[in-house]
Amino acid sequence: MSSLADVVVCAAADAFRGDGEIFASGMGTIPMLGARTARATFEPDLLVSDGEAFFIGNDLPLGSDDKIVEGWIPFRSVFDTLWGGRRHVMMGASQMDRFGNSNIAVIGPFANPKAQLLGVRGGPGNTINHATSFFIPKHSTKVFVESVDMVSGLGYDRASRLGEVVRRHHRLPRIITNMAVMDFESADHSMRLRSVHPGISVADVQSATGFELVIDGDVRETPQPTAEEIEVIELLDPRGLRHREVA
């Protein structure tokens, strides 16, 4: 059996399936590995970055500087690319509700926060302009809540109120955690349990979630990585940094 980290990396890679020639942007170790794994296997047209300012043309291991630069993507070009919709980001969230409204800004009231977090960063612009997936390393009722304290990324309910253009661009393909994969492929776009990782039950996931998940028939198990995928992941993360994010 493969490790949880490898299952999660493959689930992250799968989020980019079918994206074609766009910027697959991963924030953090596992999302970045997911994007690089997708490009190295089934989605070769993706563009991936070094996390700084360059598109890299080779299968660059995490932590390595031995890169082939195939493009320049300073922050201004990132904004241009994302406002133009040629991007799929996978980012984190400290809170998320059933419609995918996410929060990385603040816990408690904005005027008088209990915990000041990062700020909304690019969340509002990302979610209103292109596909945004999430990686959450610790699935819990602290993260998956009835109502987020500040909306940094738009969920389906808020996006649908903004009109036809926004509805067309807004998409939250996957939520990947250490327990399961979720999506919003339900009638009212509330969060659906897509698959559970090996050894995890549907009840485990539901009890770690602060709202009712949509359960659509039999929930399958998140696929185990293939031998080829494991080889690629080892190549892209020889130091095993992925195991520090999920265990």
Add this chain to the structure above:
Amino acid sequence: MSRDKRITEDEAVASLSDGMTIGIGGWGSRRKPMSLVRAVLRSRLKDLSIVSYGGPDVGLLAAAGKIRRITYGFVSLDSIALEPHWRAARQAGAIAEPVEYDEGMLQWALYAGSLRLPFLPTRAGLGSGVMDVNPSLKTVVSPYDDGEELLAVPAIRLDAAFVHMNRSDMSGNAQFLGPDVYFDDLFLSACEPGHRYVSCEQVVPTEDLLKHGTFHTMRINRSMVDGVIEAPNGAHFTNCEPDYPRDEAFQKMYATAAANFDSWSAFTERFLSGSEADYQAAVTAWRIAADDDGARS
């Protein structure tokens, strides 16, 4: 021969007044004009309105109680995700007017300011918490057939701007030699003439600029600049690629010092109680001591 605009950090800061809106270039803990920020810490300036893609510039000014209002998309130390001094100030309710924007909205606000437009339209921010916590933000309806409602990001005009470049000539033709100019050109362009300050690692003769980097690196010209400050290691402890990387060990110490009053007092006493030269000397001494410790262990 163009004008010699060289001054010191303290001269630049002495020209500013309480309550001014100051834009600070760089991004997170990357190529921040830290020697100018340290000069503000030494000054009596107060009630400042800061505009920044925030890093330790914001943390230091917040810890010193200098910030009344701040417009930001995030505050982060990059390799340390959350800025502890900024967090402490926010959680203590010490920031009177936090104005939180999406990162792209902030670019738009500066770009509108630099073009002398009242606003620029965008979708970024619509429907998000940014609208909830900034009730003064307004929308605008496209006058064309689509009739789409968009967020009208109001222009920011700055009273003063600080940016740190790799090279400049004495009149303010300046270069970034690292991977990203960030939005430094917009900070300067959105600023009223008079207090647009560029610090740099090295002042070089104009005719040598192209020996240091290609013409693509010459994003700042002297019409955007009122004062040039030669500040070697001036971005410390943030990075200034390719001249130097971030000083991660120092940044870690800076972040750890936020733990309590005593540890922060010790840090400010050791590093921030004197001139910029004193700061640089204290950093050098700290590094030698740390290397000795490393060699012994």
